[in-house]
Amino acid sequence: MGRARRPVQIIILTLIVILxxxxxxxxxxxxxxxxxxxxxxxxxxxxxxxxxQVHNLEKYEGKALVINFxxxxxxxxxxxxxxxxxxxxxxxxxxxVILGINTGxxxxxxxxxxxxxxxxxxILFDKKKEIVGKYGVVPMPTxxxxxxxxxxxSIVQGELDLKTxxxxxxxxxxxx
Amino acid sequence: MIKxxxxxxxxxxxxxxVLCEACGKPQFEEKMENSGELLEMRYxxxxxxxxxxxxxxxxxxxxxxxxxxxxxxxIIITLVGAMLGTVFTQETMFVTINPETYxxxxxxxxxxxxxxxxxSDTFNSWWFILLLVMIGASLxxxxxxxxxPLYRALSKQKIRKHMQFLTRQRVVYQxxxxxxxxxxxxxxxxxxxxxxxxxHTEGGALLAEKQRFSRWGPYVIHIGLIVFLLAVxxxxxxxxxxxxxxWFPEGEITxxxxxxxxxxxxxxxxxxxTEDEMSEDFKDQGKVVPKLFETKAVLYxxxxxxxxxxxxxxxxxxxxxxxxxxxxxxxxxxxxxxFSFENISELRSVQPTLVDKETGEVYGKFxxxxxxxxxxxxxxxxxLVLKDKYMDFGLDEQKxxxxxxxxxxxxxxLFTITGPGLPEDGxxxxxxxxxxxxxxxxQDQLNQRLGGTNNKLELDLAAMTxxxxxxxxxxxxxxxxxxxxxxxxxxxxxxxxLIMGFYWQHRRIWxxxxxxxxxxxxxxxxxxFGMRREVSSFLQGMGIEVDxxxxxxxxxxx
Numbered sequence: 001m002g003r004a005r006r007p008v009q010i011i012i013l014t015l016i017v018i019l020x021x022x023x024x025x026x027x028x029x030x031x032x033x034x035x036x037x038x039x040x041x042x043x044x045x046x047x048x049x050x051x052x053q054v055h056n057l058e059k060y061e062g063k064a065l066v067i068n069f070x071x072x073x074x075x076x077x078x079x080x081x082x083x084x085x086x087x088x089x090x091x092x093x094x095x096x097v098i099l100g101i102n103t104g105x106x107x108x109x110x111x112x113x114x115x116x117x118x119x120x121x122x123i124l125f126d127k128k129k130e131i132v133g134k135y136g137v138v139p140m141p142t143x144x145x146x147x148x149x150x151x152x153x154s155i156v157q158g159e160l161d162l163k164t165x166x167x168x169x170x171x172x173x174x175x176x
Numbered sequence: 177m178i179k180x181x182x183x184x185x186x187x188x189x190x191x192x193x194v195l196c197e198a199c200g201k202p203q204f205e206e207k208m209e210n211s212g213e214l215l216e217m218r219y220x221x222x223x224x225x226x227x228x229x230x231x232x233x234x235x236x237x238x239x240x241x242x243x244x245x246x247x248x249x250x251i252i253i254t255l256v257g258a259m260l261g262t263v264f265t266q267e268t269m270f271v272t273i274n275p276e277t278y279x280x281x282x283x284x285x286x287x288x289x290x291x292x293x294x295x296s297d298t299f300n301s302w303w304f305i306l307l308l309v310m311i312g313a314s315l316x317x318x319x320x321x322x323x324x325p326l327y328r329a330l331s332k333q334k335i336r337k338h339m340q341f342l343t344r345q346r347v348v349y350q351x352x353x354x355x356x357x358x359x360x361x362x363x364x365x366x367x368x369x370x371x372x373x374x375x376h377t378e379g380g381a382l383l384a385e386k387q388r389f390s391r392w393g394p395y396v397i398h399i400g401l402i403v404f405l406l407a408v409x410x411x412x413x414x415x416x417x418x419x420x421x422x423w424f425p426e427g428e429i430t431x432x433x434x435x436x437x438x439x440x441x442x443x444x445x446x447x448x449x450t451e452d453e454m455s456e457d458f459k460d461q462g463k464v465v466p467k468l469f470e471t472k473a474v475l476y477x478x479x480x481x482x483x484x485x486x487x488x489x490x491x492x493x494x495x496x497x498x499x500x501x502x503x504x505x506x507x508x509x510x511x512x513x514x515f516s517f518e519n520i521s522e523l524r525s526v527q528p529t530l531v532d533k534e535t536g537e538v539y540g541k542f543x544x545x546x547x548x549x550x551x552x553x554x555x556x557x558x559x560l561v562l563k564d565k566y567m568d569f570g571l572d573e574q575k576x577x578x579x580x581x582x583x584x585x586x587x588x589x590l591f592t593i594t595g596p597g598l599p600e601d602g603x604x605x606x607x608x609x610x611x612x613x614x615x616x617x618x619q620d621q622l623n624q625r626l627g628g629t630n631n632k633l634e635l636d637l638a639a640m641t642x643x644x645x646x647x648x649x650x651x652x653x654x655x656x657x658x659x660x661x662x663x664x665x666x667x668x669x670x671x672x673x674l675i676m677g678f679y680w681q682h683r684r685i686w687x688x689x690x691x692x693x694x695x696x697x698x699x700x701x702x703x704x705f706g707m708r709r710e711v712s713s714f715l716q717g718m719g720i721e722v723d724x725x726x727x728x729x730x731x732x733x734x
Contacts (some may be wrong), residue, residue: 005225005226006234009226009234009235009238010234012316012317012320013234013237013238016309016312016313016316019309019406019409020306020309020310020312020313022410023305023308023309023409023410023412024302024305024306024309026412027300027301027302027304027305027412028302046483046485047485048485048486052486054484054485054486071582072578072579073567073568073578073579073580073581073582075572103582104582105582106547106548106549106565107548108549108551108562108564108565109564109565109567109579112563112564125485127548128430128431130431130433133433134433
């Protein structure tokens with residue numbers, strides 16, 4: 001008589017552990033809304049690029065990403081553009097992609113700026129500032145380094161110079 | 177020690193049985209055969225399902241949660257925890273604070289300790305959720321362990337019970353009858369049936385029973401509570417719950433992140449109390465108190481091309497509501513509450529008129545928006561091409577024009593104008609919509625330096641109606657709570673269980689006749705007074721006069 005109960009007990013206890021574990025897990029790890037940190041997957045986006053194409057994470061799967069949030073009115077962003085361009089030229093053959101996500105400006109402004117500075121890595125429009133919010137970017141510029149496995153390895157706030165950028169990308173390429 | 181769990185009637189009872197499952201004879205106190213004490217009728221005396229002679233680890237865990245005592249302690253601990261969570265305002269109540277400093281500055285050291293203990297977010301803390309999960313486990317296991325044996329016991333009751341089982345009920349009658357026992361029992365069936373009992377007879381014994389379903393009330397309550405708990409614990413699943421705050425500028429259709437909804441703030445109104453309406457106190461302090469704030473909101477749902485960044489989404493108006501404090505917009509569980517507002521007076525667009533400076537001839541006007549302006553305009557015989565745009569005009573160190581920020585604080589537009597009286601490749605013209613900024617930055621001088629238009633043309637704002645300003649930003653709290661229907665369902669089930677248990681009682685009457693003596697035992701889950709009255713009226717119908725009170729076998733509690 002007691003035999004048939006054992007599986008029932010085990011099933012119920014397992015269910016409680018799984019459901020309870022999930023509930024506690026989401027409480028402890030804060031669910032979805034927290035800003036991304038090192039080791040997290042970068043939040044998804046689906047944005048129009050200056051090239052008229054759609055850019056998203058799936059498109060760059062398997063590549064190391066440098067995601068840079070910028071605006072033309074942000075002096076530090078403007079200052080680091082040449083460094084980004086130089087590194088883009090250096091690393092693009094090694095599966096490194098630099099994405100410049102412009103925050104909330106219109107086509108004309110961005111086009112003029114790109115023409116002036118001569119950058120040619122993909123520039124993306126985040127007109128509604130939705131993705132900036134999802135990435136929890138406060139000061140500009142902020143740059144996210146994402147390795148080939150799709151995990152954030154570092155987040156840099158503020159202007160990047162050529163040397164640090166080179167070091168960061170080098171680490172990114174080597175990181176597994 | 178192996179306990180003999182076989183009853184004298186020959187039935188083998190599980191460990192922990194109080195009253196024999198078959199005949200109802202008490203199983204624990206064989207020494208005092210004639211104890212007159214009342215029987216413990218909880219769960220009809222059956223053993224809890226999981227009780228074993230040699231529990232292993234799983235049994236021990238199971239038995240822990242199976243205990244009502246444990247459940248009571250869990251509930252008390254949870255209540256105390258919940259009380260602690262009401263001492264200071266919880267973190268989740270604020271939109272933007274830094275909890276690390278907030279509690280210390282507002283409440284002092286106690287506040288800091290409160291924060292350090294994690295009580296500033298009690299209801300989302302791991303231990304609080306763990307307690308809820310444990311209560312859930314206890315609910316499931318307690319119920320299972322009791323409802324199944326009880327169901328079994330009640331669905332196959334023996335009609336003829338042990339004498340002690342009858343005489344130790346709380347309603348008891350014993351007396352002689354002067355007729356054949358089978359005939360007497362037969363005669364008793366009809367009046368009992370009339371009182372709504374279901375009657376079963378067997379030889380010289382009878383069992384009458386009614387409203388057994390009320391016994392399931394508590395378990396129905398538990399099912400409802402489990403539904404409720406699951407709903408609350410799994411609010412965190414994606415798409416089930418959202419509680420965010422967003423700005424909605426007047427006149428703009430603003431997308432709401434992570435949804436397919438767009439909300440347009442058509443008009444925001446704020447009214448303040450006049451001086452006469454305010455108390456003396458407030459008047460002296462010179463307070464400004466808003467009387468009403470209202471957002472005329474239109475909710476749109478995206479119906480096509482929603483996730484395509486290359487195309488404009490197709491929107492369909494689905495709902496319209498004037499949102500006021502405590503009067504949110506509500507569309508199928510999507511809610512927008514008025515939270516705050518901000519007077520921004522931000523320029524949205526202007527409609528400048530192109531005028532000939534020399535002749536005063538008006539060529540016409542065009543609409544220039546601050547965000548995403550068109551790049552080409554045809555005004556009369558002139559073609560204006562927008563070459564560059566500055567939201568917040570300024571000059572950098574090399575005296576080149578730049579935008580100082582992304583806000584339209586000092587918008588400036590650089591056009592190339594072609595048309596009659598102008599050079600072949602056109603003339604450059606810079607335009608500041610704000611009049612005072614035209615002077616401050618020296619629009620005329622700049623244009624002279626740019627050259628080409630030869631001081632011939634001018635952009636002019638003819639009337640205030642040509643200026644479109646976003647007066648207010650409305651701050652709305654967007655909430656989606658898709659678990660509420662489950663919460664209400666759970667509570668509804670709880671209510672059904674409460675009604676089942678409160679308004680009906682499970683009543684049973686056992687009768688047996690031995691050698692011309694009839695023994696009656698009665699049991700009810702509550703309302704013993706009503707039970708005694710029913711029994712005495714039944715006996716009266718059978719020709720036996722009994723005082724209601726004399727049926728009481730002690731334990732006079734109700």
